[in-house]
Amino acid sequence: MEIYWIWWLAAVVLVIAEMSSGTFYLIAVAFGLAVAGFVAYMGMAWSGQAAVAALLCTASVAGIYRWKQQHTKPHEQANLAYDIGQDVHVVQWTDERHARVSYRGAEWDAELAKNASPDSARQKWRIKEIVGSRLIIE
Numbered sequence: 595m596e597i598y599w600i601w602w603l604a605a606v607v608l609v610i611a612e613m614s615s616g617t618f619y620l621i622a623v624a625f626g627l628a629v630a631g632f633v634a635y636m637g638m639a640w641s642g643q644a645a646v647a648a649l650l651c652t653a654s655v656a657g658i659y660r661w662k663q664q665h666t667k668p669h670e671q672a673n674l675a676y677d678i679g680q681d682v683h684v685v686q687w688t689d690e691r692h693a694r695v696s697y698r699g700a701e702w703d704a705e706l707a708k709n710a711s712p713d714s715a716r717q718k719w720r721i722k723e724i725v726g727s728r729l730i731i732e
Contacts, residue, residue, distance in 0.1 A: 601631030601643070622658050626651030677721055682731060684717050695719070695729060707732040 605627040612620035630647035638646070682695040682704065690712045695704040706712060707722045710732040719731040 596634075597640070597643070598631040598634035601627050601634055601647070605631065618658050619655055622654035623651045625654050677724060677729075680721050682719050682721060682729060684719065687714050693731075695731065697721075697729065702729050703727070704729040704731045706730075 605624040608620045608624035608627065612618070612624070626647045626649075629650050630643045633646050634643045677697075680697070682697040682702070684704075685694045685696050685701055687693045691706045693704045693706075694701050696702075704719070705728055707730050710722075721729050722732045723730045
């Protein structure tokens with residue numbers, strides 16, 4: 595079997611594996627391997643094939659990573675979006691801007707939003723955003 599067939603077979607295997615993951619990173623690597631197969635078909639030496647594969651795999655993965663960073667909103671939380679705007683009840687204030695709150699049957703750490711005024715008498719607050727597992731309330 596010619597070496598270019600091995601490169602192309604590896605690329606096809608990665609494309610098939612990508613269908614189960616859906617991240618596009620394996621397609622980026624498969625692209626590099628497919629081009630390495632093409633340069634092998636054109637007669638390039640093994641070291642050149644490996645260099646082409648390494649450079650294109652790295653560049654295409656970096657390109658996808660950069661594209662995702664530029665097109666993802668910083669506070670995009672698809673699984674938690676339904677929590678935004680919900681009411682919580684303060685169980686205990688730990689200091690002027692931090693509290694333990696009751697929400698969905700559990701206690702959570704909460705922090706007042708930057709624009710919210712501390713009011714220890716107020717028991718009902720609204721979720722403004724979520725940072726990690728901490729609720730930002732106002």
